Every structure is written in structure tokens, then in C-alpha cells.
Amino acid sequence: MSPIRVFHCDPSSVSFPSSASEPKFASPSAFKSLKTAASILTHPTDPSLVAFPTETVYGLGASALSSSAVSQIFRMKGRPADNPLIVHISSASMLNAILPASYTIPPTYEKLMKAFWPGALTLLFPADKAKVPDVVRAGKDTVAVRMPDHPIARALIELAGVPLAAPSANSSGKPSPTRAEHIVSDLGERGVGEELVVLDGGKCEIGVESTVVDGLNVEADGVLKVLRPGGVTVEDIERVLREDGNGDDESATRTNGDCHEHIRGNGVKTLKQHVRVLVHKRDYTDTALESAPTTPGMKYRHYSPNVPVVLLMITPSPAGQTPIGLSKIAESYSHLCRNSVDPLKIGLLAPSDSVLFSILSPSDKSQAKYSIEPHPLGPTTNPSLIASNLFDGLISLDKSGVDVIFVEGVSEEREGLAVMNRVTKAAGEVRWVNLDD
Secondary structure, eight states, X not given: OOOEEEXXXXXXXXXXXXXXXXXXXXXXXXXXXXXXXXXXXXXXXXXXXXXXOOSSSOEEEEETTOXXXXXXXXXXXXXXXXXXXXXXXXSHHHHHHTSOTTOOBOHHHHHHHHHHSSSSEEEEEEXXXXXXXXXXXXXXXXXXXXXXXXXXXXXXXXXXXXXXXXXXXXSTTSOOOSSHHHHIIIIIHHTOOSOEEEEEOOSOSSXXXXXXXXXXXXXXXXXXXXXXXXXXXXXXXHHHHHSOOOOSGGGGEEEETTEEEEOSBSOSOOOSSOOEEEEBTTTBOOHHHHHSXXXXXXXXXXXXXXXXXXXXXXXXXXXXXOXXXXXXXXXXXXXXXXXXXXXXXXXXEEOTTOTHHHHHSOSOTTXXXXXXXXXXXXXXXXXXXXXXXXXXXXXXXXXXXXXXEEXXXXXXXXXXXXXXXXXXXXXXXXXXXXXXX
């Protein structure tokens, strides 16, 4: 077992007064915990890791300026070295410090930062390679950056005084943690052999990782690429980019929650051309990028629990795919049953108003060849709630001892796009369902 220490930090005890980036603390214990965590991250001779909550998922953080500290992330997670990390910042000055001195933030980025920072949006920037170690960038010339909105995350970064490289705080390939206990269970049971401090800030509100955007060439070609859908929806990005900027002097001031700061650049101006937002795998493919990704979540299978995951689609099937009745699908996985006495145990993740719960529940449980462990995610009309509960559902069902997890596909709109991105990566198989059979 790995020595994991958990410090409880109430997010409501941390605030950021208007026009200030320094946090205020209503709880002495939260301040003490955060100061301890910050000192661990910035120890002069032996910097180490801290897991902390963000509004998306829990992150496993190290000083983004220390190669030795960041290397611990890869060891603890079992993460491939060619998978780059996202750098988390708490201020505009922290961003400017890791960018090339000659770089000017383009108007499109300024507009997105004003709308979504702090928040669940990650932007790809050219990196100052003298400042951002190669291990963070996986050898690329770029660095992915975001400013989290969670008060514990922002306060930790501010107290540490350095940007933090932080992937999700789980074993590589497993579902991302949205609660502190997920980290203790995953990394603790894995026995990573290194001490880890976990700041427990409660359940993550968004529940899926940030949206990753590449707009490095947007001013030249008018294309903004969404490399990974996430907590900021494509629809919201498109809406913001359609809005007119004012182009006046006040546009050089950005609001970070309650914190107003100046960003190097020309301010948020009216865009000279219409920007097209293209989503990777939905609107375009890029084989070279997939083989050598510039951001996380693109190359490897992700989000998979210890038991197999099957994606159930009730939409019209594509050519060559024959829809099958639910009972037949369920019985086809009987070989996965780990208990020769009891029937196959199926975990079912689906919207709370899904017909699958009633159809898959055997009428005669004594004669049934399988049993169902239901885990409703929320109504189909609330994709943000479904996204928020997705990883917790995968982890909970895995822990409950099911033999296989069925996940119902949802519409790829708003947060549903991020949900399907994760489920598709987690699932070993996709089956189309005939509801009439």
C-alpha cells in the first residue's frame, strides 16, 4: 500500500476578492493544508506530487518547471512518456512567463480566455522551451495550458507560485477520479510506493476533463481545432466566437472570476474573419497528430475500469451492423461471469429516463441468466449532469463487483460530445440494439 495522506479542504472557505489574484481563507485548517501542499510541490531539494481537485477532475500535480518532479507523475501513473501534460496556471503573468517573449496572444485566444478562463478550457501555445521542460511537452514545441476555476486548485497554484503540470490523478488508462476516495482506491491499492498528499475538496462539479483547443494557426486559416471535447462545449465556443468584440482599450483587461488582470497582446478585438470550429474525429482526422499528440487524451485507450465496457447504441445502425435484442446481447457476455454459481452481473450506466433499465431487468430473477446493477446518470435533457456522473459511475460499478459494464450512448450535443468521447475510448465493443426484439 502506498502512503497516502488526505487533507480535507472546504472549497467554500477559499475566495478571491475582486481585483486580486491572492486567495483569502476563512478556514485556518484549509490554509494550513494548502501551505503544506505548496511546500511539498516547491521543496528546494526534493519536490514531490500533490493531488488536488479542479472543477473537471482531480489532478496529480508537480511543478511544471521541474523535470525531476514531473517525472514522478509518469512513474506514479504508469503514463507513457510520449503523452504530454497540461500546465495549470493561476494568473496571466504565470502564463506569460512560459511563453516565448516574442509571442503575441492572438485575438481569437484572447476572446476565448476572456469567456472561459478560469474554467475548463485548455489552449495550445508555443512554449518557451527554456522554461517548460521537455518531459512536460513530450518533446514538442508547444504546451497546453489552462487556468482552473476551482478555488482549491487556484489557491494551491498561487501559494506555490509556479505553474503545475497535472494530468488526472489515476493510473494511466483508468477512469479519471472525481472524488478524493477514487484516488486513494486507485493509486493506493496499486501500491505506487511513493508518498502522496491528496487535497480533498469534494466531488468535482463538471466530472470530465477540460476541452483542449488548438488555435495556433487560426488567424491565418480561420480554423479552430477541438482536439478533445470536454467541460466547455463546442456550442459555447462557437457562440463566443460569433459575438462581436469591442476592440477598445478596456478589451486588454480580462476578468478571471473576480480577478482582473492584463494579458500581453492586443486585447480582445473583433475577429477579422469567421472562425470555423472543427472537432477531431468528428469533423476531421489527423493521423500524424494521433501518433505524436500535442495534448493528452488523443493516442491511448483511456478511462477503462478493470472490467470490460460495452457501448450500447439505440440509434439506427450503420451499414454492415445488425441490431440485436438486449437479452441476446446480455447473454452473449455470459462467458465473462467470474462466479459459476451466480448469474452474470451487468452494470448498467444510462440516462435515468432510459428504457434500458426496464427492458434489461429480468421478469423472473430466479431463472435469469444475468442480473442488473443499475446506475442512472441523470435525465437525457441534462447532458452536463450525465457528464458529471460518468466517471463516478464507471468506478462505482467496477467496485461493486460487476462482470461487465453496459453504457448507453447519448446524443453528441453539448456535454454529450465529451461523454461519448470518453465512453468510446473506454469501451472494448460497440453493439447496436434492436429494442423490438
